[in-house]
Amino acid sequence: MPLRPPASLAYDDFDPQDEGRREALLTLGNGVLTVRGAAPWSTADAVHYPGTYRAGLYNRLADVIEGRRVENESLVNLPNWLPLTFRVEGEAAWFSLEAVEILEYRHALDATRGVSTRELLFRDGAGRRSWLRERRLVSMAQPGLAALRLEIVPQGWSGILEVRSGIDGGVTNARVPRFKPFDKQHLEAVRGEAVSPGLLLLRCRTRGARTGIGTATRTALEAGVLLAREDRAEAASIAEHLRCGVAPGRPLVLEKTAAIATTGDAGVREAGEAALALLRDAPSFAALEAAHAAAWSPWLARMRIEAAVPEQGCAARLMGFRILQTASPHSACLDVGFPARGWQEAYRGHIFWDETFVLPFLMFRAPGIARALLLYRCRRLEDARAAASAAGQRGAMFPWRCASDGQEQTPRLQWNPLSGRWMEDHTRLQRHVGAAIALNVWRYCEATGDEDFLARHGAALMLEIARFWAGAARHDPATDRYDILGVAGPDEYHTAWPGAAEPGLRNNAYTNVMAAWTLRRAREALERLPAARRQALCQAMGLEGRELAHWEHVSRRLRLVFRDDGTLLPFEGFDRLRPLDLQAMAEAHPGQRLDWVLECQGGSTNSYQVMKQADTLMLPFLLSWQELAGTLEGMGYAMTAEQWRRTAAHDLARTTHDSSLSNLAFAGALARLDPAASLRFFKAAMKPEHDPSSASSVAEGPHLGAYGGAFLVLQHHYLGLHLERDGLMLDPAPPPGLTPVRFGLDCRFGRFALAWTGSALRLCADPANRAPVRVSHSGGVQALAPGASLLVAPGGAAGPWREASPGLPGGQAAAGAG
Known part of the structure; x- marks a missing residue:
């Protein structure tokens, strides 16, 4: 049976025409790294667009438009660390959603833990049925790390799967069609290497600012049978291929962890070595997610x-x-x-x-x-x-x-x-x-x-x-x-x-x-x-x-x-x-x-x-x-x-x-x-x-x-x-039909909870507040002591205007341009 984890946002079908929007809405980030919600087996095309970005990492390129030299500074699409795909041995095509029959599908975001999940049951061209599940995070505990967990479960068939995991440095800034006339190639000097089994590194730099970027990935087989492993380098990418044996109902589980560092980061002189150092200290996906969820928890509580x-x-x-x-x-x-x-x-x-x-x-x-x-x-x-x-x-x-x-x-x-x-x-x-x-x-x-x-x-x-x-x-x-x-x-x-x-x-x-x-x-x-x-x-x-x-x-x-x-x-x-x-x-x-x-x-x-x-x-x-x-x-x-x-x-x-x-x-x-x-x-x-x-x-x-x-x-x-200056003012104007809502807030007067009950406004002062606060409202002014609350009915104030005035509304000063 498919999993149905709690979702803040979910899509229960695959719609190629809407996939670009969903990738943007299911994006994950931690304030430093941002990763679009593109599938790990996808490449940039008319449907999908993988994208990884580092906050504030811009690059400036020049073009000649209509005879004018124009410069544009853009947030750079970093090397794509996501690539993780598979195929049954002997077949030419790698897995894609467009090439299989999708029997069940769900792509969801769980904002309570800061993770996205993707799950589908599919049938391939040979009639084989399989479950495919992905779980992804961009770590709030360690802002240079991102990770995903991919699980493949054959349903009634066995064989050998070839898995490809890599880093693609041949990316451009091509998400916005209106920017097509402009230069989109921000990366240069792309060099990939296989550091050790399962560990890949890709170095590059931006063309204009010459900011160094290091992307390192670790791919680990957590469940399944590994038969062989080899590295394959191309002009702007590095990948490794794994041969894995699979059996009916037996999950093949792959964990891919990425570390990204730049020479714009504090204390980083060489981005590649910095990325490798981050990755070597990274724990398993389960430990990463536990730390990530713990880091998110207090902030989500505040919000x-x-x-x-x-x-x-x-x-x-x-x-x-x-x-x-x-x-x-x-x-x-x-x-x-x-x-x-x-x-x-x-x-x-x-x-x-x-x-x-x-x-x-x-x-x-x-x-x-x-x-x-x-x-x-x-x-x-x-x-x-x-x-x-x-x-x-x-x-x-x-x-x-x-x-x-x-x-x-x-x-x-x-x-x-x-x-x-x-x-x-x-x-x-x-x-x-x-x-x-x-x-x-x-x-x-x-x-x-x-x-x-x-x-x-x-x-x-x-x-x-x-x-x-x-x-x-x-x-x-x-x-x-x-x-x-x-x-x-x-x-x-x-x-x-x-x-x-x-x-x-x-x-x-x-x-x-x-x-x-x-x-x-x-x-x-x-x-x-x-x-x-x-x-x-x-x-x-x-x-x-x-x-x-x-x-x-x-x-x-x-x-x-x-x-x-x-x-x-x-x-x-x-x-x-x-x-x-x-x-x-x-x-x-x-x-x-x-x-x-x-x-x-x-x-x-x-x-x-x-x-x-x-x-x-x-x-x-x-x-x-x-x-x-x-x-x-x-x-x-x-x-x-x-x-x-x-x-x-x-x-x-x-x-x-x-x-x-x-x-x-x-x-x-x-x-x-x-x-x-x-x-x-x-x-x-x-x-x-x-x-x-x-x-x-x-x-x-x-x-x-x-x-x-x-x-x-x-x-x-x-x-x-x-x-x-000396306290709070409550002047509620809830429109008819506004349903009850409640949230907390901190300010210089202390911590409070504010709630609309459906008929009145309630302000509660936290018991730990240092002193009473002056609160003005339609009923007058009162001191709200720590731990106390007050109730204010709407409709007391109508705004600091005059509903009517003799002659021209607002007086002659409001006429013309005078």
């Missing part, structure tokens, strides 16, 4: 989210598991950021702003990991200063996409697979990434009370970003307003005004509000520092009171643009663009990206009132309503609830949701504006990559920011937990 609906609880735990596979205690020791699609080939493994969505999850459960992700930004402050200077600005201008260093990695050209043409890419103009970094620093320090981080790193980061915004704002004497020009917002479908000589937009609402927020918070961060540190930092930056006063003025006079009915526009001029029937476009071009479709027709999304994802509505998604209202009022704008509803309706009608982050942003933004719609978006977002219609995108790597964003919606918007 645990309990839900009354089992499917939702499982989805939530899976989200936390995937985040930890990318950012773990091991990656915290490296100089790496948080890649948008995990350590896979999507987006070349680049770092965008996705830590903004993940940090609220991590900082309340794993503050050390959150701190490490912020340090990645801090180490690139000098590069950001240099970028600002090169652009004629002061302060720090962080890149939209970065990788090994702080240089901008956003490509100038993007390939349109529908038209076969190159498209200009101006998304690097998303300068708002700097405001997101400042927000992350502030949120982390608020949550953890890490004043040392603020003093050593965070304040300087925030101040330099604020300095950039103050310099980027252009004063209009006629209105005493400041304009920010030449930028792009989170909606990547607009990066230039139609027909303009230069790319960029004028007064993107999200950018301007977040710039104002940064200018205000940076001054607060400075005031929080000890006097000596504050004085030293101001002296080092040449920061004087006169400049700080200018920041204050800019923060209060940045311009926003409204329609006559009070709707906040995404950017100045948006209402003058042409309307577009999104439903008709979707019906005519199902499953296709709108920007690609319009380019095929000789047009551009820049010309239309259409958005890829939430833009203005990112504001109430990332900021609490109290914080957002305070920022807007500081700018001289007071928006009513009705204005926000109009703005949300305006944007929703024009959004294609071509990003998996869009559902989360609207779920959070609409929590108080339209609770029913909010919950629909939230439920869709809880399964962001499980829809087969998104297979081609997810196959390149799942969007991890969406996982963290789901938690942000749940904790901050629905359950309404916010940190204040």
